[in-house]
Amino acid sequence: MDSMRGMKGNTVLVNGVVSPVLKAKKSLLRLRLVNGSNARTYHLSFNDNRVFTIIGSDGGLLEHSIKANTLRLAPAERVEILVDVSDGGRPILQHAAAQESSSMGGMGMMGGMMNNERQDMDIFQIDASDTLKSTSSIPKNLVKHNNPQQSAVSKQRRLVLQMQMGPRMMLGGNAFSINGKTMDVNRIDEVVKAGSTEIWHLENTSMMPHPLHIHNVQFKVIARRGGVKGHELGFKDVVLVHPRERVSVIMKFPEFRDAKIPYMYHCHILEHEDRGMMGQFVVV
Numbered sequence: 121m122d123s124m125r126g127m128k129g130n131t132v133l134v135n136g137v138v139s140p141v142l143k144a145k146k147s148l149l150r151l152r153l154v155n156g157s158n159a160r161t162y163h164l165s166f167n168d169n170r171v172f173t174i175i176g177s178d179g180g181l182l183e184h185s186i187k188a189n190t191l192r193l194a195p196a197e198r199v200e201i202l203v204d205v206s207d208g209g210r211p212i213l214q215h216a217a218a219q220e221s222s223s224m225g226g227m228g229m230m231g232g233m234m235n236n237e238r239q240d241m242d243i244f245q246i247d248a249s250d251t252l253k254s255t256s257s258i259p260k261n262l263v264k265h266n267n268p269q270q271s272a273v274s275k276q277r278r279l280v281l282q283m284q285m286g287p288r289m290m291l292g293g294n295a296f297s298i299n300g301k302t303m304d305v306n307r308i309d310e311v312v313k314a315g316s317t318e319i320w321h322l323e324n325t326s327m328m329p330h331p332l333h334i335h336n337v338q339f340k341v342i343a344r345r346g347g348v349k350g351h352e353l354g355f356k357d358v359v360l361v362h363p364r365e366r367v368s369v370i371m372k373f374p375e376f377r378d379a380k381i382p383y384m385y386h387c388h389i390l391e392h393e394d395r396g397m398m399g400q401f402v403v404v
């Protein structure tokens with residue numbers, strides 16, 4: 121079960137520490153959160169439901185700061201937030217598991233219980249009881265993005281994320297594939313032109329969500345079910361693709377080219393990439 125869904129432990133570490141407390145001044149705190157878990161997608165909010173400000177994504181600052189009280193962070197995704205603790209509060213950042221199991225397709229209750237799937241978790245606490253008080257304001261506009269242009273798109277590709285049930289899944293073989301192929305280090309799957317702009321359509325036909333990670337480029341999400349929101353408005357290199365969802369991303373590839381040494385794209389649930397859900401592309 122773990123190698124199919126990805127191992128989800130029952131203890132979360134922050135910088136190697138269980139349930140740490142971050143001593144802070146009464147101020148505006150800037151935090152960069154990296155989901156280093158191999159399989160768990162976090163649904164984060166503070167226990168006092170305080171509003172925070174999202175300012176960055178995988179690839180840097182957003183164009184505009186965004187107020188939120190919850191965010192989703194899939195394996196390997198990064199987000200940057202500002203938390204106002206000038207009130208001297210002691211908020212706890214928490215993961216709400218119910219949010220995740222609702223997106224797990226037909227996997228049901230049993231898998232959930234076996235896999236710590238339904239476990240809510242305290243991630244860490246901020247203790248802003250320190251006396252010094254500083255104030256700062258949050259700018260609305262942060263940076264201007266140089267977005268890849270739809271009019272420059274020279275190629276569109278489809279990556280279909282699949283899983284095979286039955287004996288192959290149960291016996292631990294290569295049960296996860298992209299476009300029907302499992303990872304082969306001796307095969308180049310896609311050839312991309314240096315400096316070109318492309319749209320990739322990521323289609324998940326399996327019953328599990330897959331955080332797809334593409335090396336070498338930063339992309340913009342241009343279409344997904346329910347629209348593009350929050351930190352997904354920024355430049356990204358990982359995007360969560362839900363069961364039966366199609367996510368489209370646009371990207372301009374760097375000018376650097378090398379016909380021999382490939383880059384990878386893969387699911388960032390480690391058990392899935394280990395069992396085949398990875399491909400290779402070269403830039404020429």
Ligand SMILES: [Cu+2]
Nearest residue numbers: 330387389392
């Ligand atoms: Cu996956």
